[in-house]
Amino acid sequence: MTAKHSTLPVSYRLAVLSRVLAAVLGGYVLTALASVCLTLWVPMARADAAVTGMTGSFLVYLLAVLWCFGCRTAWRAWLGLIAPSLVLAAAAGLMYWGGRA
Amino acid sequence: MLLAGLLCYGGFTGLCLSMDRHHAELLGRKASIAERRWFKWAGWLLLGMSLWAAVSVAGWAFGLVQWCAVLMLSALLLVMLMPYRRRMALSLAALSLLASPIAAYAVL
Amino acid sequence: MKEGFRQAMAWLHTWAGLIFGWLLFAIFLTGTLAYFKDEISHWMQPEIPARSVPTETSLTLAQQYLEQRAANASRWIIDLPGAREPALSVRWQSAPAKPGERGQFTEKRLDPLSGAEVQGRDTQGGEFFYRFHFQLQMPYPWGRWLSTIAAMVMFVALISGIITHKKIFKDFFTFRPRKGQRSWLDGHNAVGVLVLPFHLMITYSSLVIFMTMVMPASILAAYKGDVQAFFSDVFPAANTAKVAGTPEPLLPLAPLLEKAREHWAGGSAGQVTVNNPGDTNASVVLTHNGTDRVVHEFGRAVTFSGVTGQLLAKTPEQSVPMAVAGSFYGLHMGRFADPVLRWLYFICGLASTAMIGTGLVIWLGKRQLKHAKSGVLPFELKLVEVLNIASMSGLVIAVAAFFWANRVLPVDMAERAQWEINSFFIAWGLSLLHAAWRRGRGAWVEQLALAALLFASVPLLNAVTTLHHLGNSLATGDWAMAGFDLACLGSGLFLGWAAWKMQRAGQPEITGRNRQRSIPLEQEAH
Numbered sequence: 001m002t003a004k005h006s007t008l009p010v011s012y013r014l015a016v017l018s019r020v021l022a023a024v025l026g027g028y029v030l031t032a033l034a035s036v037c038l039t040l041w042v043p044m045a046r047a048d049a050a051v052t053g054m055t056g057s058f059l060v061y062l063l064a065v066l067w068c069f070g071c072r073t074a075w076r077a078w079l080g081l082i083a084p085s086l087v088l089a090a091a092a093g094l095m096y097w098g099g100r101a
Numbered sequence: 102m103l104l105a106g107l108l109c110y111g112g113f114t115g116l117c118l119s120m121d122r123h124h125a126e127l128l129g130r131k132a133s134i135a136e137r138r139w140f141k142w143a144g145w146l147l148l149g150m151s152l153w154a155a156v157s158v159a160g161w162a163f164g165l166v167q168w169c170a171v172l173m174l175s176a177l178l179l180v181m182l183m184p185y186r187r188r189m190a191l192s193l194a195a196l197s198l199l200a201s202p203i204a205a206y207a208v209l
Numbered sequence: 210m211k212e213g214f215r216q217a218m219a220w221l222h223t224w225a226g227l228i229f230g231w232l233l234f235a236i237f238l239t240g241t242l243a244y245f246k247d248e249i250s251h252w253m254q255p256e257i258p259a260r261s262v263p264t265e266t267s268l269t270l271a272q273q274y275l276e277q278r279a280a281n282a283s284r285w286i287i288d289l290p291g292a293r294e295p296a297l298s299v300r301w302q303s304a305p306a307k308p309g310e311r312g313q314f315t316e317k318r319l320d321p322l323s324g325a326e327v328q329g330r331d332t333q334g335g336e337f338f339y340r341f342h343f344q345l346q347m348p349y350p351w352g353r354w355l356s357t358i359a360a361m362v363m364f365v366a367l368i369s370g371i372i373t374h375k376k377i378f379k380d381f382f383t384f385r386p387r388k389g390q391r392s393w394l395d396g397h398n399a400v401g402v403l404v405l406p407f408h409l410m411i412t413y414s415s416l417v418i419f420m421t422m423v424m425p426a427s428i429l430a431a432y433k434g435d436v437q438a439f440f441s442d443v444f445p446a447a448n449t450a451k452v453a454g455t456p457e458p459l460l461p462l463a464p465l466l467e468k469a470r471e472h473w474a475g476g477s478a479g480q481v482t483v484n485n486p487g488d489t490n491a492s493v494v495l496t497h498n499g500t501d502r503v504v505h506e507f508g509r510a511v512t513f514s515g516v517t518g519q520l521l522a523k524t525p526e527q528s529v530p531m532a533v534a535g536s537f538y539g540l541h542m543g544r545f546a547d548p549v550l551r552w553l554y555f556i557c558g559l560a561s562t563a564m565i566g567t568g569l570v571i572w573l574g575k576r577q578l579k580h581a582k583s584g585v586l587p588f589e590l591k592l593v594e595v596l597n598i599a600s601m602s603g604l605v606i607a608v609a610a611f612f613w614a615n616r617v618l619p620v621d622m623a624e625r626a627q628w629e630i631n632s633f634f635i636a637w638g639l640s641l642l643h644a645a646w647r648r649g650r651g652a653w654v655e656q657l658a659l660a661a662l663l664f665a666s667v668p669l670l671n672a673v674t675t676l677h678h679l680g681n682s683l684a685t686g687d688w689a690m691a692g693f694d695l696a697c698l699g700s701g702l703f704l705g706w707a708a709w710k711m712q713r714a715g716q717p718e719i720t721g722r723n724r725q726r727s728i729p730l731e732q733e734a735h
Contacts, residue, residue, distance in 0.1 A: 033426075035424055035426050036430040039427040046442070048528045048530040050430075051427075051533075052530045053426075053427035054417075054420040054421065054427045054428075057427075058361065058364065058413065058417075062364055066221075066369065069218070069221040070214050072213075102550070116382075122383075123382050162504065163545070166503055166550070169407070170407075170557070173404045173405075173560075180383075181384065181399075
């Protein structure tokens with residue numbers, strides 16, 4: 001915060017950009033997957049399940065954003081989103097194609 | 102809402118006085134350990150009573166909303182008053198506590 | 210590592226707060242004004258009298274009017290007057306030219322006492338602030354997307370702020386004025402922490418309100434792409450029979466109000482929709498007016514046959530997830546709030562706005578100090594300064610300009626509603642230019658002073674241009690009208706005080722000592 005803008009290295013700026021992209025785009029994908037997972041797994045009527053999934057989703061987005069900026073490196077930001085996304089996608093897919101239609 | 106507000110303000114003043122820094126600010130001297138504990142208990146008790154007052158008068162839904170509103174704004178009032186009108190902040194608390202039985206009688 | 214995390218959160222809070230702060234300030238200020246949108250509309254259309262008339266009478270008059278003017282419409286919608294909305298408005302939708310298309314809507318305001326049309330001056334009134342705060346005057350759906358994105362950033366800023374604020378409990382009652390940057394930070398923390406339940410509620414609820422738009426994945430997954438089916442499930446009263454083609458007289462609507470009330474444990478109808486009036490398949494949907502409950506019930510309605518009066522459908526009891534979503538919606542809207550609680554909502558909204566504003570001031574103030582010796586700010590900081598001034602004092606001037614335009618523009622001017630809105634944006638734009646040209650403390654003082662003048666003279670303006678001045682409104686008990694004048698006067702006095710403080714702070718003899726005190730946010734996090 002004390003360095004003048006002209007002396008911030010490009011690598012720093014790229015890292016920040018990477019984290020922002022991770023948070024905004026990656027975070028959205030993770031949130032959508034979490035929302036779908038919750039909707040498909042919760043034992044409620046479809047309308048209620050959808051509402052539950054959507055209502056709680058923003059907490060997931062918050063955590064994703066805090067992770068992306070709180071973790072040590074920009075690479076970790078992406079990894080920290082991709083790994084849970086794969087798990088959630090698997091769980092959601094299981095319910096969507098395998099479980100109750 | 103008035104009763105809950107009066108109790109909230111009193112409660113927050115109590116909690117405030119339980120802190121060394123503010124005790125000195127408001128009453129001019131440091132608080133002893135016993136005083137601090139007393140103010141803390143009194144403060145929390147008053148806040149609890151204000152919640153009970155709000156909910157008994159207006160039910161859970163309206164009561165909780167009203168309680169949150171008076172909770173936030175009584176704290177804000179106290180914090181804004183303290184640096185400018187130290188005596189008014191304190192006398193308001195005293196008045197609130199005196200007036201609350203009357204307000205309670207009126208609504209409950 | 211904990212320090213590293215706190216520092217990262219401080220960084221996030223600072224940058225998210227800056228980039229979206231200007232937009233969020235506008236959203237929160239206009240949203241706060243929207244809590245009094247009906248009262249604002251009343252002031253802006255003084256010709257329309259506020260009359261309280263039994264609902265049954267209004268409904269009967271509306272029915273008579275519609276049977277005369279809109280007998281061939283495919284749908285009538287009657288908005289019944291309420292405590293804060295004294296107008297009776299009717300809308301009707303004509304049959305669409307082609308099947309599957311939407312028919313044209315016509316809207317009229319009626320006097321609830323006589324049933325005759327009333328024509329107040331053409332204005333959007335308080336609705337302008339309401340719509341602006343979530344649509345941002347942008348075409349559908351872009352404005353809503355932007356405001357919802359801003360809400361998500363606000364949520365992140367709130368939580369990162371809480372994480373960063375290390376001594377949140379120790380400093381709960383701390384406010385030390387007259388200490389320069391320290392005081393601004395104390396103020397920011399005070400309005401932030403003490404009103405935190407409101408900030409969190411209003412922010413999260415705004416996300417829930419638009420969740421079907423921004424997070425539709427759940428609906429698509431659960432309904433396998435059939436989004437319409439979801440909305441049919443949530444709003445079952447919207448499913449109505451198609452027109453039969455055989456004419457049948459519509460029964461009197463007024464008695465249905467009482468029948469509906471029996472089905473609801475308290476509360477009354479806010480809106481009456483008649484589908485296919487004058488047809489065998491006429492149905493009357495009475496939608497519950499939510500002002501008696503905190504938790505909003507989406508689409509709560511009873512449907513009767515328009516010919517026999519028989520109960521056709523009644524929306525089921527709300528499920529828990531719907532009640533949760535409904536709680537967010539209801540709390541955000543605050544429709545249930547009586548005048549006292551409504552003022553408390555308003556004050557909380559002002560606190561949110563102040564939290565954002567103080568944050569923007571602190572962001573710049575801290576960095577300005579580093580350039581105090583050279584006296585020249587780098588371009589980025591100059592930009593922030595200009596945007597700060599324009600988005601805060603400039604916006605306030607724009608609001609005043611909107612009210613002034615309402616009284617100054619001729620009543621029969623064409624497109625006057627649009628021109629009132631144009632005045633708002635022209636004033637805002639001019640304040641941006643002024644800030645860019647004038648720069649620094651001078652711009653602040655001048656803009657705050659102008660805003661103060663404009664607001665404080667609103668009661669005078671009202672007296673000069675209409676008969677509904679304070680003397681009149683206080684005498685007749687028209688609290689909305691009088692309250693508006695008085696609130697403007699109060700705002701003017703506050704802005705005048707702010708302008709005066711701003712000017713004093715610029716005088717070096719007084720603030721020489723205060724300039725040196727600055728507490729960097731990162732240091733604070735330690």
